[in-house]
Amino acid sequence: MFKISEFSQLTTISPRMLRHYDKLDLLKPEIIHQENNYRYYTAGQINQANRILSLKNVGIPLKEIKTLLENEDDQTDYLANHRKKLETELAEKKLQLTYLDWLEEKKKSSEKVGMNYPVxxxxxxxxxxxxxxxxxxxxxxxxxxxxxxxxxxxxxxxxxxxxxxxxxxxxxxxxxxxxxxxxxxxxxxxxxxxxxxxxxxxxxxxxxxxxxxxxxxxxxxxxxxxxxxxxxxxxxxxxxxxxxxxxxxxxxxxxxxxxxxxxxxxx
Structure with a gap:
């Protein structure tokens, strides 16, 4: 068994976030002592914590992570759709950065642009x-x-x-x-x-x-x-x-x- 501070060091999840995960029923301590509110986690929960971090690191919201962990059969389709979403957002951000470069350059120029595209x-x-x-x-x-x-x-x-x-x-x-x-x-x-x-x-x-x-x-x-x-x-x-x-x-x-x-x- 590990105290919350020990489990935090093992998983790199801060004690504050571990308490937040507890409130969301995402990762609950195995034991909570009522007299002093000490929280204890087991070695088996390290893998669960790592799975949560893996999904969180690719931008999946915590509430959706809980659903995914409860229904692992849905993960394949969900992850494929999430990849498409990230790829679309990345393409849009690249395009926005290109347009931003042009807008910054145009502020230095008096040339008029006669079309709707940044040239x-x-x-x-x-x-x-x-x-x-x-x-x-x-x-x-x-x-x-x-x-x-x-x-x-x-x-x-x-x-x-x-x-x-x-x-x-x-x-x-x-x-x-x-x-x-x-x-x-x-x-x-x-x-x-x-x-x-x-x-x-x-x-x-x-x-x-x-x-x-x-x-x-x-x-x-x-x-x-x-x-x-x-x-x-x-x-x-x-x-x-x-x-x-x-x-x-x-x-x-x-x-x-x-x-x-x-x-x-x-x-």
């Missing part, structure tokens, strides 16, 4: 990339290009790769021509001798999340933004996939950055 103008650094380019009959075929590109990369190098980018080249014949590329660290350039340098220069970019069905609207708004802010398109439009179907199952978790190479219009 960032920035100089994008050169990237060493491995690419695969092909004419396709539909944008839906882009996934096949990615499969072809990744088939040329060693498994042990996958964790070292950088940004995933798709460049949509203009074609005089009206055909769709897509070039997919992945940035490669300099230390691997000897492994992939066919890499090249991607140099987009100054770009205007907007980050969106969710379904790709919104892309036509984004591009239409970006064209208006260029006119309002007196920029001209100087290169091929490209997309950076911060998260995509390759990494996420839910559309609302897709984070896509649409990029326009630009220059100021000469007056």
């Amino acid at each position: 960032e103008t920035k100089k994008m650094n050169d990237l060493r990339v491995l690419t695969y380019r092909q004419k396709v009959t539909s944008y839906y075929e882009e996934e096949q290009l990615w499969q072809q590109l990744f088939s040329t990369i060693r498994t042990e190098d996958l964790s070292k790769l950088g940004q995933s980018i798709a460049v949509f080249h203009n074609s005089a014949s009206g055909n769709i021509e897509i070039e997919v590329m992945i940035s490669i660290p300099e230390m691997l350039k000897h492994v992939y001798p066919k890499t090249k340098i991607f140099s987009p220069g100054l770009i205007a970019s907007v980050v969106t999340n969710g379904s790709y069905a919104t892309m036509p609207t984004v591009h239409a708004d970006m064209e208006n933004w260029l006119k309002v802010n007196e920029y001209e398109l100087t290169g091929t439009i490209f997309t950076i996939y911060h998260s995509s179907p390759a990494t996420e199952e839910q559309e609302e978790l897709y984070i896509t950055e649409v990029c326009y190479p630009i220059n100021r219009l000469e007056k």
Whole structure:
């Protein structure tokens, strides 16, 4: 048997929280002496305390932890749904941080934005990339290009790769021509001798999340933004996939950055 102070040290749960767990009927002392109100816990309750902490540490409310511990058969579905909730919240927070960066930058600038999306103008650094380019009959075929590109990369190098980018080249014949590329660290350039340098220069970019069905609207708004802010398109439009179907199952978790190479219009 352990006094509350001893049990607290063993489980890293403070005495105050242990009393709170007692009130919630979540983790009750095995014995409470009525004459002095001393509380005693057993060695077998250490595992129960660890289970409570494990669930609490992933953000599950205490009242729901009690229900889960009483109905262990429900835990699998509950944890799967809780994971989806956390992933959605994380994607939303990442997007909020990106927008916050833009808002802070815009406070330093007098430029007007002619669209509903926060737009960032920035100089994008050169990237060493491995690419695969092909004419396709539909944008839906882009996934096949990615499969072809990744088939040329060693498994042990996958964790070292950088940004995933798709460049949509203009074609005089009206055909769709897509070039997919992945940035490669300099230390691997000897492994992939066919890499090249991607140099987009100054770009205007907007980050969106969710379904790709919104892309036509984004591009239409970006064209208006260029006119309002007196920029001209100087290169091929490209997309950076911060998260995509390759990494996420839910559309609302897709984070896509649409990029326009630009220059100021000469007056």
